[in-house]
Amino acid sequence: AQSVAQPEDQVNVAEGNPLTVKCTYSVSGNPYLFWYVQYPNRGLQFLLKYITGDNLVKGSYGFEAEFNKSQTSFHLKKPSALVSDSALYFCAVRDYGNNRLAFGKGNQVVVIP
Amino acid sequence: GAGVSQSPSNKVTEKGKDVELRCDPISGHTALYWYRQSLGQGLEFLIYFQGNSAPDKSGLPSDRFSAERTGGSVSTLTIQRTQQEDSAVYLCASSLGQREQYFGPGTRLTVT
Numbered sequence: 358a359q360s361v362a363q364p365e366d367q368v369n370v371a372e373g374n375p376l377t378v379k380c381t382y383s384v385s386g387n388p389y390l391f392w393y394v395q396y397p398n399r400g401l402q403f404l405l406k407y408i409t410g411d412n413l414v415k416g417s418y419g420f421e422a423e424f425n426k427s428q429t430s431f432h433l434k435k436p437s438a439l440v441s442d443s444a445l446y447f448c449a450v451r452d453y454g455n456n457r458l459a460f461g462k463g464n465q466v467v468v469i470p
Numbered sequence: 471g472a473g474v475s476q477s478p479s480n481k482v483t484e485k486g487k488d489v490e491l492r493c494d495p496i497s498g499h500t501a502l503y504w505y506r507q508s509l510g511q512g513l514e515f516l517i518y519f520q521g522n523s524a525p526d527k528s529g530l531p532s533d534r535f536s537a538e539r540t541g542g543s544v545s546t547l548t549i550q551r552t553q554q555e556d557s558a559v560y561l562c563a564s565s566l567g568q569r570e571q572y573f574g575p576g577t578r579l580t581v582t
Binding site: 403459 | 474501503505512513515518520525526529561563568570571572573574575576
């Protein structure tokens with residue numbers, strides 16, 4: 358079965374500092390990995406994905422994520438956090454050939470001005 | 471272009487009543503998904519449609535839940551005899567084949 362772990366409940370970071378949101382995954386085959394962001398009372402917005410190719414993927418709003426197969430991780434990063442980045446972030450995974458996404462519990466990111 | 475839309479945005483219903491939730495996917499997206507988001511359970515997969523057929527409905531929590539999709543477009547999720555534990559935000563998503571899924575704003579269901 359596919360699963361995702363997001364070990365931290367909340368990530369606090371000062372504005373302008375680097376932001377990292379951690380994600381590890383478990384799948385039986387090759388993973389398809391995704392990050393989504395959710396603002397209050399809104400649906401999930403797609404940020405970026407890893408399917409194959411370069412381990413460092415770049416996405417929307419200056420976010421990037423690094424795929425590490427040996428550590429089964431897909432951490433989300435942003436070099437310089439903005440107050441507007443404060444939101445709930447979800448990591449998701451699916452197996453090749455499987456269409457359903459398995460989500461982590463989500464991480465609340467709080468960027469402090 | 472237009473994104474995924476869902477209606478209603480909020481629904482309050484009495485325990486035991488039936489409810490219907492609607493999803494309009496992005497035009498041309500062949501795949502459609504329903505998920506449920508609740509505080510205790512996080513984000514859970516409910517059902518997946520490819521065209522009008524549902525090859526994976528394994529996430530539906532009970533036989534009170536059903537869904538259909540017509541014309542390869544609009545989908546309706548129906549919950550019969552609602553229970554308080556059905557209270558959640560119901561999210562719909564669509565995708566072009568197996569590409570990334572795009573989510574609607576959700577329907578917040580409250581069962582009193």
